[in-house]
Amino acid sequence: MLSASVKLVVAFAAGRGDPGLLHFVRLLLSLVASFCLVACQPKGDSNARPAPPFSVAELKPGGSASVSTRPFASLMLPSANLPQSARSQFHAGKALAHQPWVKAPTVTNARDGLGPIFNARTCLACHINGGRGDLPADASRPIFAALVRLSIPGVQREYGAVPEPTYGLQLQGQSISLQHQFRHHPPAAKVREAAPESYTYIDWQAKTVAYADGETVTLRFPTLRFAELNYGPMSERVLTSLRAAPAIAGLGLIELIAQSDIDTLADPEDSNGDGISGRVNLVWDAHQKKVLPGRFGWKANRASLMTTVAAAFQQDVGISNPVFPSQPCTELQPDCTGMINGNNSEGFEIDQELLDLVVDFTRNLAVPEARLLQLGEERLQQGRQLFYQVGCADCHTPSFQTQSTTGYNSHLGGQIIWPYTDLLLHDLGPELADNRPDYHASGSEWRTPPLWAIGLSNQVNGNAVYLHDGRAQSVAEAILWHGGEAASSQKQFRHLVKSQRQLLIEFVESL
Numbered sequence: 157m158l159s160a161s162v163k164l165v166v167a168f169a170a171g172r173g174d175p176g177l178l179h180f181v182r183l184l185l186s187l188v189a190s191f192c193l194v195a196c197q198p199k200g201d202s203n204a205r206p207a208p209p210f211s212v213a214e215l216k217p218g219g220s221a222s223v224s225t226r227p228f229a230s231l232m233l234p235s236a237n238l239p240q241s242a243r244s245q246f247h248a249g250k251a252l253a254h255q256p257w258v259k260a261p262t263v264t265n266a267r268d269g270l271g272p273i274f275n276a277r278t279c280l281a282c283h284i285n286g287g288r289g290d291l292p293a294d295a296s297r298p299i300f301a302a303l304v305r306l307s308i309p310g311v312q313r314e315y316g317a318v319p320e321p322t323y324g325l326q327l328q329g330q331s332i333s334l335q336h337q338f339r340h341h342p343p344a345a346k347v348r349e350a351a352p353e354s355y356t357y358i359d360w361q362a363k364t365v366a367y368a369d370g371e372t373v374t375l376r377f378p379t380l381r382f383a384e385l386n387y388g389p390m391s392e393r394v395l396t397s398l399r400a401a402p403a404i405a406g407l408g409l410i411e412l413i414a415q416s417d418i419d420t421l422a423d424p425e426d427s428n429g430d431g432i433s434g435r436v437n438l439v440w441d442a443h444q445k446k447v448l449p450g451r452f453g454w455k456a457n458r459a460s461l462m463t464t465v466a467a468a469f470q471q472d473v474g475i476s477n478p479v480f481p482s483q484p485c486t487e488l489q490p491d492c493t494g495m496i497n498g499n500n501s502e503g504f505e506i507d508q509e510l511l512d513l514v515v516d517f518t519r520n521l522a523v524p525e526a527r528l529l530q531l532g533e534e535r536l537q538q539g540r541q542l543f544y545q546v547g548c549a550d551c552h553t554p555s556f557q558t559q560s561t562t563g564y565n566s567h568l569g570g571q572i573i574w575p576y577t578d579l580l581l582h583d584l585g586p587e588l589a590d591n592r593p594d595y596h597a598s599g600s601e602w603r604t605p606p607l608w609a610i611g612l613s614n615q616v617n618g619n620a621v622y623l624h625d626g627r628a629q630s631v632a633e634a635i636l637w638h639g640g641e642a643a644s645s646q647k648q649f650r651h652l653v654k655s656q657r658q659l660l661i662e663f664v665e666s667l
């Protein structure tokens with residue numbers, strides 16, 4: 157009775173856009189909610205981890221940087237609290253991440269230098285509308301918005317893995333050569349031009365799993381096929397790893413989480429005996445030229461946004477830059493190294509100033525407000541309780557406070573944020589393993605990804621694909637693949653009744 161009227165007032169206050177009233181009502185709601193948590197706790201489960209009281213702050217996962225989902229949800233908006241004076245900078249960075257790069261030479265040298273080999277012409281060709289990249293549903297077309305990482309066994313200090321001798325650390329499926337763009341009717345070649353390295357096709361395999369109540373689900377997992385290896389065979393010892401493009405909202409906030417907060421969560425030897433370790437990756441940062449804790453990427457193999465974005469320019473788009481000044485070719489690819497580049501007088505295709513604009517753009521892609529209230533109070537509290545109870549929050553750490561900072565990103569400092577990640581590496585078992593180590597991350601370890609805005613994947617671009625290789629086509633499928641340190645959590649999820657599973661999933665999709 158009380159809760160129904162609270163909901164009505166929330167809807168009313170939200171509709172009227174009255175912030176004072178809305179705030180008061182949310183406060184009231186959180187009080188009712190905390191009461192319910194005490195009174196509505198499931199009884200008789202000795203393992204149950206109680207959820208902490210609901211806080212209204214959870215409705216704004218990016219703190220004051222969060223943006224509204226009205227009139228529609230977007231992952232391309234600037235932080236709500238980005239000062240007006242910095243907005244043109246955001247839009248300039250967005251243009252550089254969005255408009256296609258072109259082959260050199262051109263009349264303007266600000267946007268040329270694409271390739272010679274590359275994966276896509278722009279950042280947002282993969283991070284579509286700021287969201288996830290798509291994966292081919294079958295082997296009728298090669299991958300386009302995803303990547304294949306390559307290496308051979310061993311460790312190399314700067315790269316974290318030893319590059320495959322001919323193809324390097326990543327397979328580029330496109331090139332600027334016109335010859336190869338008409339590959340079925342190539343014009344007579346007068347000059348030798350760089351060919352795309354290869355075309356990667358996914359043959360999806362099926363696996364069926366059952367919930368404890370007998371319901372079955374058919375999951376898919378990828379096996380890769382490389383067609384036309386244009387620079388000769390790969391090493392017989394090659395290690396490959398398919399990587400789906402993640403959403404890139406909220407990264408400026410993630411960047412401002414204190415390393416000491418992450419270190420506190422780490423438990424490399426599992427000394428508390430809960431079956432969950434959690435390790436920090438240590439990686440070479442090409443920008444700061446030292447070894448630092450890794451934070452970005454599926455295996456936390458990048459320490460800073462600067463290095464992440466600079467590496468993406470070099471490897472994914474073929475744009476040399478002050479952090480990674482070379483072209484994406486290896487020495488065994490003379491057709492590639494010999495092609496004309498778009499370097500400026502300093503030897504880069506994008507200079508530091510423009511690179512900074514793109515980094516600041518990725519820093520300020522805003523996290524949308526959570527849709528938790530739309531669940532209704534009861535479903536929200538139950539789903540939330542289940543999330544903590546089955547141990548999701550043991551790795552998907554709900555909340556942090558970002559460090560204060562000065563300068564361009566000062567508005568992102570001191571925020572209470574709700575990313576649902578510990579940014580640590582966890583062994584998720586043999587089925588998710590790529591068996592390709594990256595710095596200190598083993599072949600079966602992955603960084604816990606943030607869960608904020610995950611439920612908007614479909615709305616922003618139709619690509620609701622999850623996990624490092626995009627194999628999961630729903631949140632439930634993603635959970636069902638959790639093994640290793642997350643096996644107990646996954647098992648508890650599998651043993652929930654259908655209505656409870658639904659509540660947990662709704663909660664995750666509303667974060």
Ligand code: HEC
Pocket residue numbers: 253275276277278279280281282283289300301302303305399400401402403404407451452453454455461464465468469472473514518
């Ligand atoms: C061909 C597709 C593709 C292109 C083009 C691309 N990316 Fe990515 N991006 C990915 C994939 C795949 C990953 C995950 C890589 C990994 O962890 O191995 C990623 C990771 C990232 C991350 C880290 C996200 C996180 O949560 O840690 C950032 C930031 C990023 N990309 C920004 C960019 C920018 C900026 C550009 C343009 C310069 C770009 N990307 C171009 C596919 C792409």
Ligand code: HEC
Pocket residue numbers: 402432454546547548549550551552581582584588602603604605606607610621622623624625631634635638641642645646649664
């Ligand atoms: C032991 C740590 C751990 C636990 C416990 C855990 N996860 Fe995860 N989760 C991870 C890691 C690591 C990944 C990335 C795995 C990969 O990409 O292969 C992941 C991935 C995910 C993804 C996909 C995210 C994306 O961006 O694609 C979802 C959804 C998810 N987890 C939800 C949950 C839920 C819900 C629970 C509780 C039932 C849970 N996880 C329990 C560590 C954990």
